[in-house]
Structures are given as C-alpha cells and as structure tokens.
Amino acid sequence: MESQDFIFLAGLLKTQSGLALTMDKTYLLNSRLQPVAEQYGLKTISELIARMRATLTPQLRQDVVEAMTTNETSFFRDVKPFEHLKDHVLPELLERRKQRRQLRILCAAASSGQEPYSIAMLMAEQSARLAGWNVEILGIDLDTRILKRAEEGVYSQFEVQRGLPVQMMVKYFDERPNQTWAIKPQIRKMVRYRQCNLLHPFADLGQFDIIFCRNVLIYFDHPTKRDVLDRLDGQLARDGFLFLGGAETVIDVTQRFVSSLHRGAYTPRPATETVRAVA
The missing domain is CATH 3.40.50.150 (Vaccinia Virus protein VP39)
Known part of the structure; x- marks a missing residue:
C-alpha cells in the first residue's frame, strides 16, 4: 500500500472512529478492506481508495469504518x-x-x-x-x-x-x-x-x-x-x-x-x- 493511501485511510478512521493506526498495521487494512472493495465491484484496495477519494458517500464511509472495527468480545469476559x-x-x-x-x-x-x-x-x-x-x-x-x-x-x-x-x-x-x-x-x-x-x-x-x-x-x-x-x-x-x-x-x-x-x-x-x- 502506498504511504499516501495509508495516510488517507488512517486519517479517515481516526476522525470517524478514533482508531489509531500505525504503518505496521497495513496488513490489517488489506485483510479487512478487501471484502469491502469486492462488495463495491472493485478488484483491489487501491481501486477502493480511489473511489473513496473521488466520491466518499456516507454508506461507503460507514462500510469502511465498520470493516475496521474490532468486535472481539465474549460472555463474562475476564470474569x-x-x-x-x-x-x-x-x-x-x-x-x-x-x-x-x-x-x-x-x-x-x-x-x-x-x-x-x-x-x-x-x-x-x-x-x-x-x-x-x-x-x-x-x-x-x-x-x-x-x-x-x-x-x-x-x-x-x-x-x-x-x-x-x-x-x-x-x-x-x-x-x-x-x-x-x-x-x-x-x-x-x-x-x-x-x-x-x-x-x-x-x-x-x-x-x-x-x-x-x-x-x-x-x-x-x-x-x-x-x-x-x-x-x-x-x-x-x-x-x-x-x-x-x-x-x-x-x-x-x-x-x-x-x-x-x-x-x-x-x-x-x-x-x-x-x-x-x-x-
């Protein structure tokens, strides 16, 4: 992932969800956003980012943010x-x-x-x-x-x-x-x-x-x-x-x-x- 693309995504996620990403988490962006790209008929995350830069609709923004949200939980966690x-x-x-x-x-x-x-x-x-x-x-x-x-x-x-x-x-x-x-x-x-x-x-x-x-x-x-x-x-x-x-x-x-x-x-x-x- 190009550094400018990472900066764009990290800035969006920080503003929308508070999630603080560093460059060593690029793998996380790749794994979680690839399904979003495919959902929008795009082959790569680069194409997804290009779409976001051109037309960031509320739905696309929500889909990207929710894909990056960590939902790890369990019943009576940590007791x-x-x-x-x-x-x-x-x-x-x-x-x-x-x-x-x-x-x-x-x-x-x-x-x-x-x-x-x-x-x-x-x-x-x-x-x-x-x-x-x-x-x-x-x-x-x-x-x-x-x-x-x-x-x-x-x-x-x-x-x-x-x-x-x-x-x-x-x-x-x-x-x-x-x-x-x-x-x-x-x-x-x-x-x-x-x-x-x-x-x-x-x-x-x-x-x-x-x-x-x-x-x-x-x-x-x-x-x-x-x-x-x-x-x-x-x-x-x-x-x-x-x-x-x-x-x-x-x-x-x-x-x-x-x-x-x-x-x-x-x-x-x-x-x-x-x-x-x-x-």
Missing part, C-alpha cells in the same frame, strides 16, 4: 469485573438508591451483545434483591451491523462456550437449529441498543450509575482516550462506577477519576479534590 459488580458495586448502589429503586447501566462498545447480556443475566440472578426495581441496561456501539446481531441475541456454539457457565447457558438460552443458541426473551428485553459514536457528545443518553467501557481505549491515542474518559465522566453519577479493561487505566490520561476500593473500577473524583492538569 473479575462481573464478580466485583455482583459482590461490591451492586450491594453498595442498592443501598444508595433504595428510595429511587432505579439503576441505569451503560455498556460502551457493546459489540454483538455478550457484555450487556452478561450483565442482564447477573441481574436476573439477583432478582430477589431487585424485586420492585427498574434496571435499565443500554448497549451502544458505532457499528450498526454488529448492533443488529446484538438485538437478535443469537450465538454460535463456540460463542456461548466462551466464558458462559453451563448452568447459565441452560437457564437463559434456547437451543436453535444449526448449533446456535438464542438468549431467552426475558433477558433480551432487559437490554436496549443504540448506535452511538464515543467521539461525539452523547449527553442525550442521560446519566448512568454504572458504565462499562472495557477494551475500547486500547485502540485510541492519548488525546482521544482523554476526550472519551472526560465525556464518560459527564454521563456517570457522582457516586457511580466506571469499569475499564484489564489493560486500561486513567493514570496519566485524565484526573477526573480515582480508583475505588473495588479493583478494576473507578469513581468520579470528588469536587473537593485538587485536579492536576494532564498533558
């Missing part, structure tokens, strides 16, 4: 965050919200739905404690096609075997033909999905008590990480909790969050604390 949610965060919030009896949970970069459905199953397991509560789970993602999959809630045998305890698979899924499994309606109804770009303001989503934004920031450069975290801070209740991925941190990125006593979770920095500027 620990869900254990901390169940054992520490949820009991604390249930006490704090006992008058309002409402919880709002956001899953950023929800992908094909495994994370929000994992949370929904966890909440279903706590049904006795949550009797009379209104629990809203919202999954957002940039990729409209992957959100359609999430809404359908149908998974392959391989997908349900990745991280999902057998007892939960039996309890919350219905077996379908061709070795697929469909999440039961009562769990699917607990989750709503919406297309949303983390790079743009999303204040209209409202405020949340818990935000999962896991394994997302690792794809962004430093300024984009800071912008996204600062934006999430604006949507998180002052006594809420933010869960990041195991390889992600707020340290040296933003001063808006502090580590809570619950490993892997962060809380908004109290307004009384001094905030040091982060370059």
Whole structure:
C-alpha cells in the first residue's frame, strides 16, 4: 500500500472512529478492506481508495469504518469485573438508591451483545434483591451491523462456550437449529441498543450509575482516550462506577477519576479534590 493511501485511510478512521493506526498495521487494512472493495465491484484496495477519494458517500464511509472495527468480545469476559459488580458495586448502589429503586447501566462498545447480556443475566440472578426495581441496561456501539446481531441475541456454539457457565447457558438460552443458541426473551428485553459514536457528545443518553467501557481505549491515542474518559465522566453519577479493561487505566490520561476500593473500577473524583492538569 502506498504511504499516501495509508495516510488517507488512517486519517479517515481516526476522525470517524478514533482508531489509531500505525504503518505496521497495513496488513490489517488489506485483510479487512478487501471484502469491502469486492462488495463495491472493485478488484483491489487501491481501486477502493480511489473511489473513496473521488466520491466518499456516507454508506461507503460507514462500510469502511465498520470493516475496521474490532468486535472481539465474549460472555463474562475476564470474569473479575462481573464478580466485583455482583459482590461490591451492586450491594453498595442498592443501598444508595433504595428510595429511587432505579439503576441505569451503560455498556460502551457493546459489540454483538455478550457484555450487556452478561450483565442482564447477573441481574436476573439477583432478582430477589431487585424485586420492585427498574434496571435499565443500554448497549451502544458505532457499528450498526454488529448492533443488529446484538438485538437478535443469537450465538454460535463456540460463542456461548466462551466464558458462559453451563448452568447459565441452560437457564437463559434456547437451543436453535444449526448449533446456535438464542438468549431467552426475558433477558433480551432487559437490554436496549443504540448506535452511538464515543467521539461525539452523547449527553442525550442521560446519566448512568454504572458504565462499562472495557477494551475500547486500547485502540485510541492519548488525546482521544482523554476526550472519551472526560465525556464518560459527564454521563456517570457522582457516586457511580466506571469499569475499564484489564489493560486500561486513567493514570496519566485524565484526573477526573480515582480508583475505588473495588479493583478494576473507578469513581468520579470528588469536587473537593485538587485536579492536576494532564498533558
């Protein structure tokens, strides 16, 4: 791939999705964009780039960005965050919200739905404690096609075997033909999905008590990480909790969050604390 073509694509992806690509990721562009080229009746990625330079329609731009989106996910991924949610965060919030009896949970970069459905199953397991509560789970993602999959809630045998305890698979899924499994309606109804770009303001989503934004920031450069975290801070209740991925941190990125006593979770920095500027 010509360097000017790489610069063009990398700039487009950075602007549209926040994805920060370096020249050593050229192979990724080649492997993921070749099917897009063929979809448009073009033989090579060079022809695709020429088409984009000449006429970049909204649909073509969306197809290219979605092709480059990483949708790696699994049920109860990394386990620990869900254990901390169940054992520490949820009991604390249930006490704090006992008058309002409402919880709002956001899953950023929800992908094909495994994370929000994992949370929904966890909440279903706590049904006795949550009797009379209104629990809203919202999954957002940039990729409209992957959100359609999430809404359908149908998974392959391989997908349900990745991280999902057998007892939960039996309890919350219905077996379908061709070795697929469909999440039961009562769990699917607990989750709503919406297309949303983390790079743009999303204040209209409202405020949340818990935000999962896991394994997302690792794809962004430093300024984009800071912008996204600062934006999430604006949507998180002052006594809420933010869960990041195991390889992600707020340290040296933003001063808006502090580590809570619950490993892997962060809380908004109290307004009384001094905030040091982060370059």
